Amino acid sequence: MQFTKYYSDLIKAYGIPQLTVEQFQKVMNIVVLESRIAEQNLISKRLTGDAKVMVGKRNYSSYNQLNNLTQRKEPKELFEEIIRAESD
Numbered sequence: 001m002q003f004t005k006y007y008s009d010l011i012k013a014y015g016i017p018q019l020t021v022e023q024f025q026k027v028m029n030i031v032v033l034e035s036r037i038a039e040q041n042l043i044s045k046r047l048t049g050d051a052k053v054m055v056g057k058r059n060y061s062s063y064n065q066l067n068n069l070t071q072r073k074e075p076k077e078l079f080e081e082i083i084r085a086e087s088d
Contacts, residue, residue, distance in 0.1 A: 001034045006075030023082050026069060033066040 007027060010017070019027065040059040044052055070078050 001038055003030045003070065003075045003078070004034050006079060007031065010079060017083050019082070023085065026082065027079075030066065030069050033062055033069065037062045037066065 007030075037059060040055055040062065044055045044059065047055060073081070
């Protein structure tokens with residue numbers, strides 16, 4: 001949950017950034033996807049057989065969605081870009 005931790009630390013250090021609705025939605029989607037991935041990883045460890053495969057497929061889909069949202073950037077780079085876009 002690297003993006004969630006980075007965003008949390010950013011807020012603690014600098015306060016809540018002023019974001020557009022679209023930027024806020026993007027951040028929240030990233031947080032939700034990271035949470036979903038963590039939950040699916042936890043569940044997957046306790047499953048076997050077809051159920052484990054099904055959760056694995058969902059997890060793969062969640063990873064793809066996260067990678068699309070973040071464009072595979074590091075948290076610092078992504079949030080600097082988001083915040084910089086607001087000040088333009």
